[in-house]
Amino acid sequence: MRERQIVNSIPRRHQLLYQLLALMVAIAVLPLLISASILIRINQRVLENDLLLLHTRIATDTADQISHSLAWIFDQVEVLAKTQLLALPLSSEHRERLLLHYLDQYPDLLQLSLLDREGKEIACAYRAERISPSTFLPDPGLHQEMIARSREGKRAISPPFLAGAPKGPVLRIYQPIKNDAGEVAGFISALLSLEGINELISKIRVRRQGHAFLVDQRGRLIAHPNRARVLQEDLSDLEIVKNYLLVGKTGGTVPFRDKNGREMLGAYSAVKNLGWGVVIQEPREDAYLSVAEMKRQTLIAGLLATLAAAGLGIAFARRVSYPLQKFVQGALSIAGGNFSNRIDLKAKNEIGQLARTFDYMTMQLQAYDENMKEMFLGTVKSLAAAIDAKDPSTRGHSERVTRYSLAIAEEMKLSTREREKLNIAALLHDVGKIGIDTHILRKPGRLSEEEYFLIKQHPVMGANIMAPIRQLSDVVPLMRHHHEFFDGTGFPDRIKGKEIPLGARIICVADTFDAMTSDRPYQKAMEVGYVVDRIKEWSGTRFDPEVVEAFVRCVRDARIPGHKDA
Ligand SMILES: [Fe+2]
Ligand SMILES: [Fe+2]
Secondary structure (H helix, E strand, O other): OHHHHHHHOOOHHHOHHHHHHHHHHHHHHHHHHHHHHHHHHHHHHHHHHHHHHHHHHHHHHHHHHHHHHHHHHHHHHHHHHHOOOOOOOOOHHHHHHHHHHHHHHOOOEEEEEEEEOOOOEEEEEEOOOOOOOOOOOOOHHHHHHHHHHHHOOOOEEOOOEEEOOOOEEEEEEEEEEEOOOOOEEEEEEEEEEOHHHHHHHHHOEEOOOEEEEEEOOOOEEEEOOOHHHOOOOEOOOOHHHHHHHHHOOEEEOOOEEOOOOOEEEEEEEEEOOOOEEEEEEEEHHHHOHHHHHHHHHHHHHHHHHHHHHHHHHHHHHHHHHHHHHHHHHHHHHHHOOOOOOOOOOOOOOHHHHHHHHHHHHHHHHHHHHHHHHHHHHHHHHHHHHHHHHOOHHHOOHHHHHHHHHHHHHHHOOOOHHHHHHHHHHHHOOOHHHHHOOHHHHOOOOOOOHHHHHHHOOHHHHHHHHHOOOHHHOOOHHHHHOOOOOOOOOOOOOOOOHHHOOHHHHHHHHHHHHHHHOOOEOOEOOOOHHHHHHHHHHOEOOOEOHHHHHHHHHHHHOOOOOOOOOO
């Protein structure tokens, strides 16, 4: 129990195994995590730059493309305005045919009108399959405003609006027609479909979910992959659109949230001369997919490294802590008086050397211990022999009682420690007789009451003689009680049953047997068979039945031969 307390007195966190484990894990995982986090940060920064470049490039390219295609169509309308369509005296049917011919060449134009100076329609041509006359005009107020602006001699362009069948984004171009004097004499008004631009915008894909959209100078959505949203939404609140409206030109943004609250990355670029802006946006999670993957792989690598380090740590720690545990056990074994244990480690390193030294030390201690025990036992035997010699009839009595007692103890499977105690107690059981007059001890015939009283003092006297020897504290009770009887009728304390120490109960049987099988001044030696019968009779009264049984088996097996044959 005490040994366990000593071994377990190390808190778990201080145990070598756990300390080495923590060290191995730290060595394996910390550098990995630090380098991975640096790499991820660098990667993220590079990726952010690349993304900004990519988004900006797509936005700029798209804005240029839109700008070019619109400029081209504006130029075509301008060319039409420079023809003599208004100046020549043509019939309106003729003019309309000419307009229709023109219209056929430009699929994006839905309708062409020739207007007089007041903005009143003189001739009109339109794509009947795509638009009806009732839908191709903006509201009258806007029409007048455009006419007024165009009358100053420059092209006017309406904001996009919905028209056509099905309704799609369109805008109206007002191109002034000048006479020879350079005055504005009328206008060409053209309805331009923005479907082509919407298509261009819709086709743009940036990886999985990145896309483009187009806003006008007020932030209204004028082209979007989702056609239903076109000209139905005001995006001027959206952070990236706000940025565009504020800055114009081309730029990228810090991450922003779209209307659904998703985090986005993006860039914008202005469409020249129109004030429109192409916006590219992509969900942040998509953009950082590779970074997320990198983090995931780092995590897996970290976990694997932790497991590997833990495995190695355990193996390594066991290699170190196992021998140490053997040393602890060896040391505890020595502390408990057992010198037969050996560390016996085959290691060739310093630990192996230490183990061999430790075993050598234990061997030396064992030899010293055995020497001491031998010397002690020799002394005890000499003392016992000296007592026995006080009376020639008891010569060898203590040695024989000891031999018989040990035979019974072996039969009863007593522990080594118990047998060692018994050995000394049996040798010294009659040491108290040292203080009894020799003539009483040698007296033939019956003893007087007083003499018998004196004789009966020998267990107490023996116990008192040995009591000061601390190392014999376990032995003294066996000496004191070797004349107690199992039924409590013995002496000196008249204790009974299991109160009498087992060793004393054994000595009592062995002592009686030797006394009865030896010649004494007051009696002749009795036959072994007779004595055994008597002892059996006294089983349960004088003697412990279990001891008697063991004793009988020993006699039967000739392990207890009787004095004559001993
Ligand atoms: Fe005795
Ligand atoms: Fe005795």
